[in-house]
Structure formats: structure tokens, C-alpha cells
Amino acid sequence: MTSQNPENGVSPDSRHEACRQVTENAEAFALGALDHAEHSRIEQHMVLCGACRRAVAQARRVTDLLPFLAEPATPSATVKTALLDRVRANRDEAQAPLPNLNPWMPQTATGGAPTARPGGMSSQATSWRRWLPAAVLAPLALVLLVTAAWANSLRNEVNYLEAERDSNTSLASTLGTGNDMRLYTFKPACPTCNQASGRFGGDPNGSVGVVVAWNLDPNEQHQVWCVDDKGDKWKVTDLDVEPSGNVVQTISFPQPLGGYQQIYVARHDGSADPDAELMVAMDEQVPDSQPTSEPSVPSGT
Amino acid sequence: MTHENQTDTLDVTELSDPELVDLVAAGDARALAVLYDRYSRAVFSFALRMLGDRATAEELVQEVYFRAWQQARKFSEGRGTFITWLLSITHNMAIDEIRRRNRRPQRADSADPVLMLTNVRDETPAVEDQAMMTAIREQVAVAMAALPEAQRSAIELAYFRGLTQREIADLQGEPLGTIKTRMRLAVRKLREHLDEHEVELA
Numbered sequence: 001m002t003s004q005n006p007e008n009g010v011s012p013d014s015r016h017e018a019c020r021q022v023t024e025n026a027e028a029f030a031l032g033a034l035d036h037a038e039h040s041r042i043e044q045h046m047v048l049c050g051a052c053r054r055a056v057a058q059a060r061r062v063t064d065l066l067p068f069l070a071e072p073a074t075p076s077a078t079v080k081t082a083l084l085d086r087v088r089a090n091r092d093e094a095q096a097p098l099p100n101l102n103p104w105m106p107q108t109a110t111g112g113a114p115t116a117r118p119g120g121m122s123s124q125a126t127s128w129r130r131w132l133p134a135a136v137l138a139p140l141a142l143v144l145l146v147t148a149a150w151a152n153s154l155r156n157e158v159n160y161l162e163a164e165r166d167s168n169t170s171l172a173s174t175l176g177t178g179n180d181m182r183l184y185t186f187k188p189a190c191p192t193c194n195q196a197s198g199r200f201g202g203d204p205n206g207s208v209g210v211v212v213a214w215n216l217d218p219n220e221q222h223q224v225w226c227v228d229d230k231g232d233k234w235k236v237t238d239l240d241v242e243p244s245g246n247v248v249q250t251i252s253f254p255q256p257l258g259g260y261q262q263i264y265v266a267r268h269d270g271s272a273d274p275d276a277e278l279m280v281a282m283d284e285q286v287p288d289s290q291p292t293s294e295p296s297v298p299s300g301t
Numbered sequence: 302m303t304h305e306n307q308t309d310t311l312d313v314t315e316l317s318d319p320e321l322v323d324l325v326a327a328g329d330a331r332a333l334a335v336l337y338d339r340y341s342r343a344v345f346s347f348a349l350r351m352l353g354d355r356a357t358a359e360e361l362v363q364e365v366y367f368r369a370w371q372q373a374r375k376f377s378e379g380r381g382t383f384i385t386w387l388l389s390i391t392h393n394m395a396i397d398e399i400r401r402r403n404r405r406p407q408r409a410d411s412a413d414p415v416l417m418l419t420n421v422r423d424e425t426p427a428v429e430d431q432a433m434m435t436a437i438r439e440q441v442a443v444a445m446a447a448l449p450e451a452q453r454s455a456i457e458l459a460y461f462r463g464l465t466q467r468e469i470a471d472l473q474g475e476p477l478g479t480i481k482t483r484m485r486l487a488v489r490k491l492r493e494h495l496d497e498h499e500v501e502l503a
Contacts, residue, residue, distance in 0.1 A: 027488035028481060032396065033459035033466045062491045064381070064502065066460050067343065067388045068438040069445065070350035072431070074342050075359050083337065083363045087330050087370045094328075221375045238372075 018045040022052040030059035036233070198247075198265070204258030211239065213265065214246045224251055227262040239265065318383040326373035333370055340384050341366070343434055344391050351395040351461050361398065365391050382502050396463040437500055444494035452487035455480060 022042055028034050029042050046053045198213025216222055222239040234254075241247045257263070313321065313331050318339075324332035344365055348358035368390055369376075376386055445453055458464045458472070466484060470477040495501070 024481065024485070027485045028459070028466050030488065031456065031459040031484060032392070033464070033469070033484060035465050035467060058492065059488050061501065062488050062495060063460065064385050064388070065437055065441050065495065065500065066456070067347035067350075067392070068434055069441050070343075070346035070438075072342060072435070072438075073346045073349050073355075073358075075345040075362050076355075079345075079359045079362055080334070080337055080341065083366050084330055084334060086363070086367060087333060090367075090370070091328050091330065221372060 018042075019049060019052055022046070022049070022055055026052075026055045026059045029056055030063040200263060202257045205256050207253045207256050209251050209253065209257055209263070210249070211251055211265070212248050213239070213241075216241050216245045216247065218243050218245050222247070223266050225264050225266050226253065226260045227264075228255075229259055229261060236263075322373050322376050322383055325370060326376075330370075333366065336369070336383070337366055340387055342431065343384060344387060347388060347391050348395055351392075351463075352398060357398065361391065361394055364394060368394075385502060392460075399463045437502070440495065440498050440500040441491075444491045447494065448487055448490060452483045452490070455483040456487050456491075459484065 018041070021038075022029070022045060025034060025038065025042065029039065032039075034042070042052075042056070046056060197215060198211060200209055200211055202209030211224060216239075218241050220241075222241055224236040224239060225233055226236055227233050236253055237249075237251055239247050239249055253260070253263075313324065313329070313335050316324070316332070316335070318336070321332040321336050325336065341362060345358055345362045348361040348365075349355065352358050352361065365387060369387060376383065445456070448456070454473075455466075455469060458469045459466065464472065466480045467477060469475075470480045473480070
């Protein structure tokens with residue numbers, strides 16, 4: 001009988017076996033020559049084991065130099081030009097002012113607030129000032145009262161949705177729960193990420209889903225991956241994790257969600273195979289008919 | 302106002318890699334241009350080595366730098382040098398491309414990328430800031446040449462062709478254990494040579 005380590009649930013025997021596997025495979029790991037399952041096992045073990053991390057780091061010192069074996073070659077000048085055009089367009093897009101969505105504010109050609117009309121008022125126009133306040137302010141006051149009441153009801157609606165979210169039941173509401181909406185729970189698959197958790201929601205017949213996750217390490221890069229019906233893994237997108245470690249993100253998939261065997265979140269530090277560092281995985285595959293969310297979270301069906 | 306407007310009197314060409322990465326993370330395209338000038342040849346050479354055709358390798362260079370632009374704030378110096386990070390992105394993206402190609406039907410007359418490499422040569426002389434990479438290349442090439450053919454082939458197929466050791470065993474009709482041993486011995490011999498000659502990225 002093997003004893004369990006109360007901190008991480010790994011028995012000394014299984015840990016010893018994992019160390020032996022790393023010793024045997026550190027070089028293949030650094031070369032990227034292990035299959036996905038082997039690579040993930042070593043990744044997860046290294047989180048716990050400093051000696052194995054050092055063994056892999058030794059191998060990586062060599063593999064990091066292999067790219068320099070390539071015969072020197074220079075890309076054409078157009079690559080740099082195209083790259084810089086692209087990054088500037090990307091930056092400008094990110095910095096562009098939001099469109100004016102205020103229905104009370106007239107639109108201008110540039111989408112911002114209107115500029116002052118050139119020229120002053122005529123003396124005839126000045127006479128309107130005498131009765132303008134009474135004629136305009138009365139209906140304006142009525143409009144303001146109605147608007148305030150509407151804003152208050154909106155505020156109540158927002159409060160209600162926030163309260164719903166706090167009790168982990170709002171995702172379906174936020175998505176506009178339909179008969180086909182499903183909610184799934186992420187299961188931590190990495191020993192050091194056991195504080196991380198989250199939900200994934202979407203319609204199996206649609207190709208849009210929402211990831212809500214919390215307690216992610218904001219210093220790590222996180223990605224959404226899927227496994228298609230042929231078993232091939234595809235990166236869907238990067239997650240934009242907030243400094244707090246939380247993320248709420250709408251994800252567009254290339255095909256309906258029900259066609260995937262699995263959808264998962266992976267951690268990637270940029271120095272390893274991106275599909276190898278599985279951090280949290282869905283505990284069930286996306287079904288095409290039956291909801292599989294945990295009983296405490298209404299699936300909306 | 303962009304970050305470039307705020308720092309337009311700064312001579313970014315003199316900055317270190319981590320300083321440039323910080324500027325890139327703040328949206329400074331000039332800093333990215335400097336990093337491009339420093340390392341685009343290494344990235345392109347590596348991409349060309351893996352993919353075998355210039356057009357795809359050039360597309361990959363742009364994608365690698367664009368990803369660096371988007372994810373600069375996630376680069377941490379503690380995890381290695383900038384060029385190591387950049388080349389690991391290149392490796393991952395090139396492997397993705399190779400695996401995508403392998404899923405597509407191949408033309409019978411499609412050229413072998415490895416054979417094509419012998420025809421791809423760059424006449425541009427190495428500039429001064431490429432000297433370190435040139436020295437590394439020479440030492441790694443010497444170390445690789447000293448390996449037995451079977452071990453060199455294992456490295457080539459795994460690292461540059463994206464094959465797993467199981468796939469290599471199937472391809473070469475060898476037991477999996479033999480391939481594992483070759484890979485382990487190859488990397489250890491390379492490490493001994495590189496340690497002996499104190500070769501490492503600055």
C-alpha cells in the first residue's frame with residue numbers, strides 16, 4: 001500500500017516512477033519528441049519536482065541552440081514593411097475612440113461630438129431666448145423624469161444580473177438562456193492550478209461559447225484549445241486574463257461546439273509546446289443532446 | 302497619443318532586448334523594428350530550415366513577430382533570453398505548419414524540404430551583431446557533425462521535422478527503445494561539446 005502526500009495527493013512511489021520517466025525522457029521532451037500525453041505528464045510532474053525541472057533545463061540548454069544550425073538567410077524587405085504596417089494598424093485599432101453610442105448626441109463625420117456652429121446668433125434669434133426656457137424646459141423635465149425611471153429600472157436589472165452571477169447562475173442568463181444552452185465546469189488538471197476554476201457555456205449547435213474562469217495565474221499565457229472529431233488538437237484563441245486572474249471571454253469556434261470531442265484551457269509559457277501544458281480541462285465532452293453540468297448549476301434546460 | 306510620441310527622442314537602437322520588449326509591450330512599433338533588425342535573420346533562417354520554402358518562411362516570420370508584439374508583456378526575462386523565446390515561438394508555429402501539411406495530401410513531385418535546404422543559401426554577409434549567432438552556429442555544427450549518423454538523424458527528425466520518437470521508430474523500423482537511447486545520447490554528447498567550448502546564448 002502506498003502512502004499519499006497530503007499536500008498534493010501524489011504517492012512517493014508514483015512520484016519516484018515519474019522521476020524515472022523524466023530521467024529517461026528529458027532529452028526527448030526538450031526536443032518536442034514525446035506524444036501529447038507523455039509531454040503533459042512530464043510537464044505536470046515538473047511543477048512539483050525541482051530535480052526534474054533541472055534535468056529538463058539541462059537538455060533545453062542544448063535544444064535552444066539547435067535553431068542556429070540553419071544556414072543564414074535573410075527575409076525580403078517587404079516582410080518588415082508588412083509587419084510594421086500590420087502592428088501599427090493593430091495599435092491604431094486598439095486606440096481608436098469608441099463610437100458615439102449616445103442617441104442624444106448628434107453624430108459628426110468623425111463620429112465624435114459635434115463641433116460648434118460657426119457664426120453667432122442673429123438679433124432675431126435672441127428674442128427667442130425670452131420664452132425658450134419655459135417652452136423647452138417643461139418637456140425636457142418630463143423627458144428627464146422618464147429617463148431617470150428607465151435608468152433606475154436598468155440599474156435594478158444590472159444588480160439582479162450581478163447577484164445572479166455571484167451565485168454562479170448568471171452565465172446562462174447572460175447568454176440569453178435557450179433550450180439548447182449548456183453549462184460545463186472546468187476541472188483543474190494541473191497540480192499547482194488547483195485554485196483555478198471556471199465554466200464554459202454555449203449552444204452545441206452554435207459555434208460561439210463563453211469562458212468564465214477565475215484564479216488563473218495572470219503571469220501565464222492561457223489559450224483555449226479544442227479536440228476535433230478526428231482527435232486533432234487546434235488552438236482556438238488566447239485568453240485575455242485580467243491581472244486579478246479572472247477572465248470572461250466570448251470565443252468563436254470554427255465549427256459547432258457539439259462537433260468537438262473536448263474543449264479545454266491550456267497554459268503556455270512560450271517556451272514549450274503550446275498544446276502540452278494542460279492546466280484545466282473540461283470534465284465532460286461537449287454533448288449534442290444531454291446537459292452534463294453539475295447539479296448545483298442550472299443549465300437552463 | 303502613442304508611446305512613440307512620448308519617447309520620440311529616445312534612441313531605441315541602443316537599448317537592450319528586455320528594455321525593447323518593455324517598449325513593445327507599451328505599443329512602441331520602433332522597438333519592434335529594432336528587435337526585427339536584430340533577430341529576423343535567425344528567425345527566418347530557422348523557419349526556412351524547417352519549412353523549406355521562402356514564401357512560407359517569410360509568412361511565418363511575420364506571424365512570429367506579430368505574436369511577439371501581441372504578447373510582449375508576457376515575456377519574462379527570468380525564463381530565458383528574448384531570442385530563445387522568439388525561436389521557441391518559431392519552432393511551435395513551424396511544427397504546427399508541418400503537421401497541417403502532413404494532414405493534407407502531398408503532391409507526388411513535392412520537394413523534400415531537407416534536400417531543398419542545400420539549394421538555399423544566403424549571400425548577405427553577416428553583420429557585426431550577428432557575430433555571436435554565427436559563432437554559436439559554427440560550434441553547434443561541429444558538435445552535430447561529431448555525432449554518429451543515426452543520432453544526428455534522430456535529432457533532425459524530431460526537432461526539425463516535428464516527429465515524435467514513436468513516429469521515428471515506425472519510420473525507421475527500429476524499436477522505440479533504440480530511438481530513445483539515440484536521442485538521449487545525442488543530446489548528452491552535444492551538451493558535453495557545448496559545455497567544453499562554453500557555448501551558450503548571452
